[in-house]
Amino acid sequence: MTREEFISLATAEQESLRRFLLSLCGDAAEADDIAQDALINAYVASSSFRGAARFSTWLFRIAYNCFIDRLRSRKIRTAPLDAPAAQTVPGQEAADGRFRHEDLHRAIGRLPDKERAALLLFYMEDKPVKEVAAILEIPAGSVRAYLTRGRQHVKEYLEKWKTR
Amino acid sequence: MENEIKDFFRQTAPKPADPTSFTLELNARLAAVEQIKAYHDREVRRTRRTFLIVFAAGLVLGGALAAFLILHPVQMPDTATALESPWFWPVAIAGTLLAVGCPMLLTRRLFTTRFRR
Numbered sequence: 026m027t028r029e030e031f032i033s034l035a036t037a038e039q040e041s042l043r044r045f046l047l048s049l050c051g052d053a054a055e056a057d058d059i060a061q062d063a064l065i066n067a068y069v070a071s072s073s074f075r076g077a078a079r080f081s082t083w084l085f086r087i088a089y090n091c092f093i094d095r096l097r098s099r100k101i102r103t104a105p106l107d108a109p110a111a112q113t114v115p116g117q118e119a120a121d122g123r124f125r126h127e128d129l130h131r132a133i134g135r136l137p138d139k140e141r142a143a144l145l146l147f148y149m150e151d152k153p154v155k156e157v158a159a160i161l162e163i164p165a166g167s168v169r170a171y172l173t174r175g176r177q178h179v180k181e182y183l184e185k186w187k188t189r
Numbered sequence: 190m191e192n193e194i195k196d197f198f199r200q201t202a203p204k205p206a207d208p209t210s211f212t213l214e215l216n217a218r219l220a221a222v223e224q225i226k227a228y229h230d231r232e233v234r235r236t237r238r239t240f241l242i243v244f245a246a247g248l249v250l251g252g253a254l255a256a257f258l259i260l261h262p263v264q265m266p267d268t269a270t271a272l273e274s275p276w277f278w279p280v281a282i283a284g285t286l287l288a289v290g291c292p293m294l295l296t297r298r299l300f301t302t303r304f305r306r
Contacts, residue, residue, distance in 0.1 A: 028219060036212070043205035053206055060211070065218055069226075148198035179194055 063088035144175040
């Protein structure tokens with residue numbers, strides 16, 4: 026894979042990858058740093074990419090592993106609610122959106138890493154269960170279990186939010 | 190409920206900052222990786238070539254020595270006599286230094302790496 030080919034493939038996935046990492050760790054600078062690391066690692070290993078999986082699945086798997094490595098080595102705080110970048114929400118009802126965003130991240134921020142990642146990949150990035158399983162390197166059954174549990178947590182928060 | 194959760198996630202998805210600076214930084218990093226990769230490839234090629242040269246030289250010199258010994262059989266001096274000679278250790282040390290130093294000099298800093306700009 027040439028550099029130009031890699032850049033064109035990476036550009037298509039860039040926004041989605043950065044959004045996923047930003048949702049996962051909550052800090053925009055940290056998320057971008059992890060995304061850069063992931064893309065560099067992917068470029069270095071691009072000769073081993075044989076196209077057995079989709080490029081996006083492969084890239085997200087590398088990024089998730091980078092996030093886990095960073096989490097282990099530097100003990101980054103996940104999904105902090107005070108990070109200004111994590112509160113940037115598009116839309117007309119900015120204040121309301123921000124409030125809901127905080128609520129959502131409070132709800133999912135307490136979940137274990139894999140459960141949170143599974144939720145974000147499935148609901149936010151619209152990835153099918155099979156792809157989520159490939160990214161997180163766990164069986165599809167475990168992903169379904171994570172989603173069921175995570176869904177329950179989010180439902181509780183959504184209901185609380187509705188009753189406000 | 191499933192669709193509601195999906196919509197909620199989509200609506201509240203955080204928006205990453207401007208991609209321009211991210212792309213610029215990525216391009217700079219990729220260029221640096223390219224440079225390191227090229228340097229590494231060059232080093233691997235040179236090391237491989239060096240080993241081939243040393244191997245071929247050893248084969249030729251060994252063959253020549255074997256041929257010489259076969260063609261000119263001589264009575265080898267007694268080892269004990271050789272060890273007693275005052276020339277033994279200087280010759281042995283000089284021989285070892287030559288055997289190790291020559292390939293190093295020929296291949297220029299075989300065991301050292303330095304980033305050449």
